[in-house]
Amino acid sequence: MNTTNLAEALPHLYEKSQEQKTIIELKDVNIYYGSFQAVKQASLEIYEHQVTAFIGPSGCGKSTVLRSINRMNDMIRGARIEGSVRFHDHDLYAADVDPVLIRRKIGMVFQKPNPFPKSIYENIAWGARINGFRGDYDELVETSLRSAALWDEVKDKLKQNALRLSGGQQQRLCIARTIAVQPQVILMDEPASALDPIATGRIEELILELKNSYTIIIVTHNMGQASRVSDHTAFFMVDEKRQGYLEEYAPTEQLFLNPGHKKTEEYISGKFG
Amino acid sequence: MLSETLFGTDEMMTSLMQKRKTSGVVWKVVFLFSTSLAILFLLLLLVSVIDSTFGYVAVRNEVEPHQLVEGKAEVSEFSRIELESVLQEHLSSGILRRVIHEKPLEERSDKDLVSLAEQYVIKPSVVRSWGLGDSLLDQKSIGAFMAANEGLHLSFRSWINWSFFVSDQSANPLNAGVRTAFLGSLWIIMITFVFAFPIGVGAAIYLEEYAQDNKLNRLLQLNIFNLSAVPSIIYGLLGLAVFVRSMEHITSGSFLSSVADTTANGRTILSGGLTLALLVLPIIIINTQEALKAVPDSLRMSSYGVGATKWQTIASHVLPASIDRILTGTILALSRALGETAPLVVIGASTFISVDPSSIFSKFTTLPIQIYQWSARPQGAYRNVAGAAIITLLLLLMAMNSFAIIMRDKISKKKRMES
Numbered sequence: 001m002n003t004t005n006l007a008e009a010l011p012h013l014y015e016k017s018q019e020q021k022t023i024i025e026l027k028d029v030n031i032y033y034g035s036f037q038a039v040k041q042a043s044l045e046i047y048e049h050q051v052t053a054f055i056g057p058s059g060c061g062k063s064t065v066l067r068s069i070n071r072m073n074d075m076i077r078g079a080r081i082e083g084s085v086r087f088h089d090h091d092l093y094a095a096d097v098d099p100v101l102i103r104r105k106i107g108m109v110f111q112k113p114n115p116f117p118k119s120i121y122e123n124i125a126w127g128a129r130i131n132g133f134r135g136d137y138d139e140l141v142e143t144s145l146r147s148a149a150l151w152d153e154v155k156d157k158l159k160q161n162a163l164r165l166s167g168g169q170q171q172r173l174c175i176a177r178t179i180a181v182q183p184q185v186i187l188m189d190e191p192a193s194a195l196d197p198i199a200t201g202r203i204e205e206l207i208l209e210l211k212n213s214y215t216i217i218i219v220t221h222n223m224g225q226a227s228r229v230s231d232h233t234a235f236f237m238v239d240e241k242r243q244g245y246l247e248e249y250a251p252t253e254q255l256f257l258n259p260g261h262k263k264t265e266e267y268i269s270g271k272f273g
Numbered sequence: 274m275l276s277e278t279l280f281g282t283d284e285m286m287t288s289l290m291q292k293r294k295t296s297g298v299v300w301k302v303v304f305l306f307s308t309s310l311a312i313l314f315l316l317l318l319l320v321s322v323i324d325s326t327f328g329y330v331a332v333r334n335e336v337e338p339h340q341l342v343e344g345k346a347e348v349s350e351f352s353r354i355e356l357e358s359v360l361q362e363h364l365s366s367g368i369l370r371r372v373i374h375e376k377p378l379e380e381r382s383d384k385d386l387v388s389l390a391e392q393y394v395i396k397p398s399v400v401r402s403w404g405l406g407d408s409l410l411d412q413k414s415i416g417a418f419m420a421a422n423e424g425l426h427l428s429f430r431s432w433i434n435w436s437f438f439v440s441d442q443s444a445n446p447l448n449a450g451v452r453t454a455f456l457g458s459l460w461i462i463m464i465t466f467v468f469a470f471p472i473g474v475g476a477a478i479y480l481e482e483y484a485q486d487n488k489l490n491r492l493l494q495l496n497i498f499n500l501s502a503v504p505s506i507i508y509g510l511l512g513l514a515v516f517v518r519s520m521e522h523i524t525s526g527s528f529l530s531s532v533a534d535t536t537a538n539g540r541t542i543l544s545g546g547l548t549l550a551l552l553v554l555p556i557i558i559i560n561t562q563e564a565l566k567a568v569p570d571s572l573r574m575s576s577y578g579v580g581a582t583k584w585q586t587i588a589s590h591v592l593p594a595s596i597d598r599i600l601t602g603t604i605l606a607l608s609r610a611l612g613e614t615a616p617l618v619v620i621g622a623s624t625f626i627s628v629d630p631s632s633i634f635s636k637f638t639t640l641p642i643q644i645y646q647w648s649a650r651p652q653g654a655y656r657n658v659a660g661a662a663i664i665t666l667l668l669l670l671m672a673m674n675s676f677a678i679i680m681r682d683k684i685s686k687k688k689r690m691e692s
Binding site: 070072075077078100101103104105107108109110112114115116117126127130131174177178180181 | 485486569571572573574575576577578579580581582585589590593594688
């Protein structure tokens, strides 16, 4: 809905997005926790090999929407979804869809670094092994760690327990672990919020590199981060009934420099949030 | 100033501070008192057990050794030839025949012959025994007792000794031992573990990881909590009805023709072990659930995040992260089963049995049953035997609990350091 308005207002931007291939499409998504509606009528398209950022104040449902994309909400008792979430034009919530398969194709990195309490090597190899990887594990571990810009720091201690790494290293290990099973999309739920500025900077660099091979959706509280790493930004808001909804969705540059909604402008200029 | 008006003057603040400190000290004393009281009772228990386990004992021999062989006051001083001839002469023909049938005299060791002679010829019997306290502090009255009764031998005896561990039961407290009961306890606990551990852990995994949060499952959970509080004797009645009576065909082993004739009823180790398994099942389930709850959800999420199924998540991450707590809880539950008496009495454990259990279809007795039975005997000396058995049981429990703690520390250390 917002995209159509924007297309009229700014045709050059719209053309650019026309070329982009849609990989995920949310349409009229309502998400409930028990009787409470957490998200109402969210519709947006995610484009392949782009970084899409979800921003918004606390409680606006951005993480909830993110988790609906790889059916992580299934894990939460009482969570329920209406509307359609389509991945490569297949309904993710169709009866014959296996959520395990979806999570294999749409990987996830969490807010708090959560490596397995196993060796660094095993952190990468485990996911590949359970998914039937038949290649060379040593090579897989190395390439995954290199892609996550972690190889040089850990190559001499692959047998060490991952929990002994620093927070930033743990988070990059989690990214490497996600890459190792070669998903098409990586969901990141505030991946840098528990890290210091230097570690955050590295994660951001990493996201920009990974975008060539993966589609990335990142939830963040940090508007600077969203503007630095993302191509598109979705701004979620929360209404007086504490229900989240999508306020505005636009190419990042446009949303930050020339927001189409008053609420967006207030939020990005720091008037609330 | 604001602080003076609303919080009072400095003086008032000081006196309030004094009051606050005093109330802190009072509570600390209360807590210290409770701790001391608990320790005091534990010490009392230990003291009373130790008191009955060591002490003087007055023994009357039916035949004195010097009456058998001139000039020798102890059977152990007899020569080999003297021993053999004494046994040949003084044993009744029936006993002699049985002894020889087991093993001819010539093939037996000296030590063996000495114990035979003591048991069947000398026939010592305890006239009176004293506790450790009396033995040390009230020697005057012991002396008076000895003076009033002639022909008694007074000796200081440790009722817990090696032969107590390796002997079976006996009608004579001096010869009574704990071996059959010890073995019975071990067999029972093994059966209990084999049944209760997999079922308990399995049920806990289902309830914690798979079960939906609905009314039925909440009811189930509530009932498991209730079951863990049911008095153990009720489980005994259940075991009697189900395992001993209804399933007699199985628990007596009669469905296996090879052991059918060894026992005729369902009062076997299998029934006892199954009954105790029922008893500890709710405890193991609750323990395991707590252990699974302690595994952070982020670990599960990270596993799902790389495309793992529920079972892969449980088997590779949740169980390894909680196995130390699960095992510790299980061992503590088993220690409880080890000390249970009532349910086993109800399902009909034997109280006097001198044959070691040989299979799960054997009759059995256990340490706590033996303690109960011995302390109920009229002869005073059996209380000393019971004291020794209590020490045995306490040692066994201590060994199990230490094993649980050591294992938990080892596993959690391994988890931290793991490659």
